[in-house]
Amino acid sequence: MFKGIHTQIVFALCACWCSLVCATAMAKTAQPPLRFDHQVFDHGADVRRLGGINRVIQDHQGFMWFAGSSAGLGRYDGSVLKLYQHDPNDITSVPDNFVWDIAINSQGHLWVATGRGICEYKRESDSFYCPQSFAGSKAVIRGASALLFDDQDRLYVGTHTTPYRIDFNNNTLQEFDLSTRNGEMLLNNTVWDIEIGPNGNIWFAISRLGIVRLSPSAKHAEIIQTSCKKKAAQQTTFYTLAFDHSNHLWAGTNGGGLCWIDPTNNAHEKVFWPNTLLGGSHNAVVRDLHVNNKGEVWASVGHQGILVFDQNKQLLAHHTHSSGRPSSIQSNQTRSVFEDKNNDMWIGLFPFGVDFIDRSREHIRTYKNNAMDPKSLSNNAILTVFEDSKNSIWVGTEFGLNRLNNDGTFKRFIAEPGNPHRLQANAILSIAEDQNGFLWVGTWSGGLYHFDPDSETFKHYGPQANNPNSLGDSFAWGAFIDSKNRLWVGSEGAGLQQYRKDSDDFVHYKNNNGQDNAISNLYVLHITEDKKGDLWLATYYGLNHFDPETKTFTSWQGDKDDPTKLSSSIIKSLLYSTDNYLWVGTHDNGLNRFDPNTGAVLRIGLDEGLPSSTVSSLLEDNAGNIWVATSNGLARIHPETFKINIYSEGVGLAGINYNRNATLAARDGTLYFGSTEGLTAMAPNALTLKESWHPIHITEFRVSNKIINIGKDSILKESTLTSDNITLEHSHGMFSLDFSVLSYRFPGNYEYAYQLEGFDKNWLYIGHRNTAIYTNLNPGTYSFKVKARVPGEQWQQRARTLTLVITPPWWRTYWAYCLYTLLFLGFIYGIYCIGRLKRTSDNYRHLAATDPLTGIYNRSGILLVVEALRQNKNNDKTQTQATLIIDIDHFKKINDTYGHAVGDQAIQHVVDTLQKNIRKEDYLGRWGGEEFIILVQLASKVALQQFGDDLCHAVENTPMQLDNATPLQLTVSIGGALHHTNEPFDSTCQRADEALYVAKESGRNRFCGAND
Template sequence: MITEKDSRTSRSFLTLTLTRKFYRSAVLVFWIALTGNQLVAQVEQAAPKAKLSTSEAPSLRFEHLSIEDGLAQSTGNTIMQDKQGYIWIATQGGLHRYDGYEFKIFSSVPFDTTSLSDSWVWGTSEASNGDIWVATDGGGLNRLDPLTGVALHYRHDPNDSTSISGDRVFYPLEASNGDLWVSTFSQGLNRMRAGEDGKFTRYRHNPKDPNSITSDNLFWLSEDSDGKIWAGSANGISRIDPQTETITRYLFDPDANERYGVPQNVLGQYLPSGNQGILWLATGNGLVRLNSKTNEHKRFLIEPNKDGVNPLNFIHEVKPDPADPSVLWVGGPGTGIARFDIQTEQFTSYRNDPRDQHSLRDNQAVSLLLDRTGKMWVGTATEGVNAFNPGAVNFRNIKNIPDDPSSLAPGVVWGVYEDSQGSLWVGTDVGSAGHFLTQFDAATRKVTRHQHNPNNQNTLLPGSLRVFAEDADGRFWVAGGVGLNLFDRKTGKVTRFRRERKEENRGRNSIFALVPVANDKSNLWVGSVGGLDRFNTRTGIFTRIPLSQDSSELEPGVLSISQDPQGALWLGTNKGLFHLDLSGKVTLASAYDPRDKTKISDNSIHSIVERKSEPGILWLGLTNGGGLNRYDTKTGLATHITMKDGLPSNTIYGILEDEKGTLWMSTNGGISNYDPDTKQFRNYGLDDGLMALEYDQNAYMKGASGVMYFGSGLGVTAFEPKYLSTNSIPPQVVISDFRLFNKSIGGGVDSPLKLALSRHKKIKLSHNQNEISVAFVALHFANPAKNKYSYQLEGFDDEWVEAGSQRSASYTNLPPGNYTFHVKAANADGVWNEKGASIQFTIMPPWYRTWWAYLLF
């Protein structure tokens, strides 16, 4: 069985295509030494061609960390996560430690022999005691104490055969037995046995020795569950048995020149557990699945090769998806990011889109890291570090692509509908520029845009298209801002229906609700700004249904309709909730009354849902700040649920019920899921994969297969709730700073901290050091802005303090005594780390209040 010892560590590879002169020239010197001037190779003809799917690819929203955010340099060579949870980013300008909010940078400082020996850092890995092994480009190997910032240097000494073999070091790996393995550029592999600090054994390539490593130019290192060391190189991979020092070669070509981009370049790897010797390898020519027991391999290309190697197939990294074992993620210098489905053997690519500010910034993805919270980090060649949530692929964002008629028509989405044939219909509005109906045909996969033509009466009426219905005869009805359309889906021809322009019909052509009458094949309920109508589909006649008792009053505008199986109606209007029973009697069921909290909290009701498990209970979506209301049709009592209960916004446009009976709502703060049984919310925003936070009225629909659609000003968000998961990983909590009188204290002779903060069991303070502040951080990166904290100073606070997103606590004038500060944290999904972190301290009494002083007096 082969497992990856440390999947949190990421490695990058060299590329010739960077625009930064100093980076390109340094890499070019190295690769000329390897390759001469040829950079292409013969391609294996048997490589299967995986399809590249982009038109239907789910969207990813990338976060970007750049120099403006605190990076010292913008090339993310490698990325690692340590045991505490910090993210370490190696760049050409130093090593960065990131906590989700700010960077701490370690670099080479002139005349300071305790600093890093070189600021150009390649690979890093964590030592068993928490130190960081640092591989530099010209300063050898460093061992960094992240608590003190002191670095020990291991340099090549030509007069000492036990020194490291070279100062251009790529990647260090501390094995489970404590041995350290170090790869270098052109100087082979090094091993420093546990307990033999500074003494290295060297492993070099020997063309005449089959028990030597495949190449002296090495990249990644990894340890499997049997303790074997795997080393990828410019010419295949080597498996080293540390006990016997036996070396086994794979993908090695004894006649090959070590050129960049050739098939035998092994630039990254993933060793899945329990897969009988299967390795996934990132190579200079695609993704390779290697069976190390049979030595058989299969190569997968992102795009076909034509003349030489396609740059898209230069893959540097491969990482597993955190939730789906059948998915791998790869990155490379021309690849960008690609998602590989192991079952279908297909790639989906994500590359820079100049029109999308949230796309990958740079297609030269040189390193990947999957952190313990499920977030993927991408080190790029020129644009710093990008990060995304792989779970966001479960949201599909359908949007307009300029100059692409096969995409959604432009404009704000006012209506969305999946018909009985599985086709999707979307109504968009670009104001004076026109109104569109986009048809995504499920059978032909064809996309067609339909639009009003003033010279053709058989086209759609002008105005936004909001609501849709299919009658008992299968005819398709589309309604919107200026009337009702009967749309022939075969021919595209339209028959128009409108109320006459009379005073009593004012607003009745602006339609917001369209529902077939229950147990009636010939009629539709039509809700509009002007009230309620019954429309006969056979005769084309509208019949007004009065809702107001006073004919002089304006009729309530009907914004939503809920019909029970017998045919009774609940009407959401701009004047409250109305009921129309089977006898035709109309009743105002509930309306907002500021003096009566048992009434609904707002009169503007744009959505009504009756859960299957709760007959007689209506859930109302209110748009003027009323939030979500639970209305009991038997008692007439309303319960109000708002932002203080967990809603992201008090404006709700659409409500849909899923298979589990939970409610999904589109709001002005994203999409919210609410479980009425547990009263728990899960809110989804931009970091979760949504394209927008503000959604629109009428634009919501649940398809036959359970897919939910919500429309916004940017397009349509579609998803299946069963594929959305909660991040159940609690955050790691670290006490990051201890301050006296708002000044950080570090270790030292004159400091209360004789050691670094995290190494202290207890801090001793004098009586006048009684104004303290404690800083803390939850190292959970899925959505750090929504991490929450709670703390308590034992010996002072009687209860836990709910701190929200605040990351520090302060206390003044603390009396002498023993204290323990506790802090715990929750991730964005509300999963708490109850253990958290703690630190003890004692404030000593003044000398005149000590026991011996009392004896003297």
């Protein structure tokens, strides 16, 4: 009887627990959706070749490894995806291109499970060792499906028949006895997953039998009975296991649901995923489970995306692909889940691809317009942001007013011409709230509106021809309620105006006939208030102080040449900070900290670290930091040290062009920044770099643009990842090194600098490029160093160092010099002088081959490259050498209009654009003036045409930004020719040049190929 009561209690608890999970899961939360980064997809064909990603893991050096189902393994460093595939002629390659699993022990040794056995990756040789036996057993050659290392670095291997354990220290292999008491074998199908649980028990997820537990002290295995099953007529397959932080076991199946098991008493409960989320839990195939550092259970569910169950909050979130949201997961067919050393998440997908989730930006939310979603932001161009007394966030855009709802959606208020109770203009410039909870909404060309949030009705105020006390004009840039509940309005051409509630009209404060104590300019963009209740106005001609009691103005004009004055008279933004300073942002000359008591000014501009001279908006966070929104990103200024942190592209912001006064520090501490590309909401510390695991590695080494493989007879005896030195012969005239920061939060956004000690006198800062090239170095020992940083942050103190030794030719060896000394003792000094002159000549030769303006090859350098390529016998025979000659269109007009300094900038801009759109194996040089040359290897004339067209489009679509001016649109004309066999290089250039003139005569901004 007691057993029956106990069973009823357990079932009742199970039902209650499952009901709680389901109800909580279906409840909507205000949590933003996860942002999935598709950075790995940028590697195109290689990503597709890998196929479905069965496992993701990170090694001790920081590389990400992907177990593919079509092309072996992929190793990713944030810049390059390197594939490791089966080669039937190479026993050091992976034995099979279908990789089931990856495991890494405490020493950093990486093992893979394939359909043809297990292999260890040898980092030093960049190859694989695949043992055929252990302790005389041949079991290793069977197909492996799962791997796991225990705390003693013993490797557990699951196969399609028998699991076993390998002890590498003792060279022993143990097969597990999984027979029942009556001798019947339990294992009759594939072991998909292995976990080691409490008390050292080994847990297996097996296709047909489900969950099997083997205790080290027991003689027999035990099948764990669960309610995780399909319908009676169908067979349930168990794919994955994971222990949570409470040592409870989670198990995923192919339609039987997700089991939760307490290993201490074998009590188990089943989590049924709500039908509203998955469209039927019996169709859900849980491929992989991962419990992250927060205790969240992540489940990859085939065809149905990712499920995240927060055990602490009892919340279930479902993340699926949405064609209307680019940051959603790339595919609903998920295969694997992994958490890296920075606690970021990786999702392996099918039929190919890996998605990345930067957990450091969980507190950053971005809102943008979605044309298919009427509850999204009405427009991406944000003009103002405001918080009312009920903590509601209001967003004014170029197309309507928006109220942000708790669930992350928006309520839109769009103009309805002809309806007197609705907006009549859509560009919302300013918002204010009076003590009665009514909003005052300023618009562009539509005047001012009184808005009742309860009835959602608008009352219009605009200029009236016969009423001098009506609103001064239709452009209400600044609507502001002061501490005494007085409404002030700043207009585009009517100065400052005060609303009178009793008469429902406005008092105007203008500069009549230039009298003293009047406003300095009628264009008022922004209004703020100091602690005394006085107003400060940002105008297009000076900063104005207004005393509401005496109705008088005091103004300050700027002088860029006088450091004691404001840096400019065109004021765009104001902030009165808690330390009683007035921060003044200008349109064209940076930021000023103004002391209202003394008039003292402290300037902060480009030289001090601001990303732009245009300061559109300002706010102060709860720690006293000043945030500066500019036309080129955000800056955060420490109020005491004045240290500036810059945040630009790649940190998760919804755009970096802030051209309007659209920032807000909400009462809960959230900061809002409105740009031309959407709205960003974040905690003040959300952009702080918390990433602590980002080493720099030298990933590739090339000689004459050919990757050098590791080998006994090769230059590289050991991988550049582990080697500290490389020895080169003097004949290796041109070599290059590729390097990468193993950071996945900021891929492509790191800036690099390198120095070859013994040759480079200073660090060479090369921006986002990650390759160093050297030619014709003298024999000797050099130390190559490379460092990196995220833009706006400090350079990393630690740098990767590699020693390069260039051996001399035989006639410059020690014994040769001894022979020379014996034979020509009298000429020692002359030989020394000749050697010194040669070293100097080599240095000049290096300088002579480089264009000083752009840093690329000059004409002489390109000719050296041509000669080196022609002498290279290892060229790909399926490719043909091609030459492209490029000319900047209307370059003389640029020089005549903007001057030669801008002309030089245009040349550098075109070079930067071309470098971003050519391959690493291509060569770019400056042929002369505004002409450039590119040497490429291409398969056909069609490929040449496509290559040339892509370059034209890249330059056309990358305008050059001029200071305080409209971006300069640049285009190029290109002529190209494929090299004929044994054709002189100057002949090919001539044909390419003739094609260039055809391109110019055909209208420019195009590519033309030479006739054969």
